[in-house]
Amino acid sequence: MSISLSRLDPSGADRSGLIEFFTSNGFPFHVHSAPWTVDKVADMIASGAFRNDDNDSFWILDDDLGAVGYVRLEDLNDDTPLFDLRLSTEFRGRGLGVGCLSALTDHVFETKDAERFEGHTRADNIAMRSVFLRAGWSKEAHYRRAWPVEGHSPQDSVAYAILREEWASGVSVDVHWHDFP
Numbered sequence: 001m002s003i004s005l006s007r008l009d010p011s012g013a014d015r016s017g018l019i020e021f022f023t024s025n026g027f028p029f030h031v032h033s034a035p036w037t038v039d040k041v042a043d044m045i046a047s048g049a050f051r052n053d054d055n056d057s058f059w060i061l062d063d064d065l066g067a068v069g070y071v072r073l074e075d076l077n078d079d080t081p082l083f084d085l086r087l088s089t090e091f092r093g094r095g096l097g098v099g100c101l102s103a104l105t106d107h108v109f110e111t112k113d114a115e116r117f118e119g120h121t122r123a124d125n126i127a128m129r130s131v132f133l134r135a136g137w138s139k140e141a142h143y144r145r146a147w148p149v150e151g152h153s154p155q156d157s158v159a160y161a162i163l164r165e166e167w168a169s170g171v172s173v174d175v176h177w178h179d180f181p
């Protein structure tokens, strides 16, 4: 299995693909969990949310399976970029997540100056949390009741990150959880 990223042209060649992807998949751990409407995807494309100065989006390609998902890099002008990773429903739970996150991490540290790369998810998104850990990321924060859930009480939110130094060396740097003297 080899994973690569293919940069999206949201308002050109990839417009119909984006509409198909977001209207045909649900995202149970995102704030908006239902498949999107065509209008919402169109509005997002028009707003530049998929590609502008601060955001860039890619299809995730598997050598054997083809396009397995989508990822958006966010806050690209900040010191710490973030991401939004979504596999198509049919490719979830098949062990692809670590390769996807590793390819994304390689891309960020190989093409950007960032010293850190960060991701947030809902605390009960065990698949994503497992992927973070298996890809060598460290948990840096736990926000209580910070993740809005439509029609339900907010869930906890967690943040993971990887340092350029960790990516380059393969060795984790301590998070200093118990630093208070």
Ligand SMILES: CC(C)(COP(=O)(O)OP(=O)(O)OC[C@H]1O[C@@H](n2cnc3c(N)ncnc32)[C@H](O)[C@@H]1OP(=O)(O)O)[C@@H](O)C(=O)NCCC(=O)NCCS
Binding pocket: 027, 028, 029, 030, 069, 083, 084, 085, 086, 087, 088, 091, 092, 093, 094, 095, 096, 097, 098, 119, 120, 121, 125, 126, 127, 128, 130, 131, 134
């Ligand atoms: C989150 C996501 C990227 C994980 O990738 P994946 O390829 O599906 O994950 P994997 O198949 O490698 O599974 C990772 C681990 O979670 C476990 N797992 C998978 N689905 C699970 C589920 N629904 N509930 C509990 N555990 C689950 C797997 O057994 C595996 O455990 P292990 O690390 O002990 O082997 C993918 O499921 C996805 O795109 N989900 C929808 C969008 C999303 O939630 N994105 C995250 C927001 S950034």
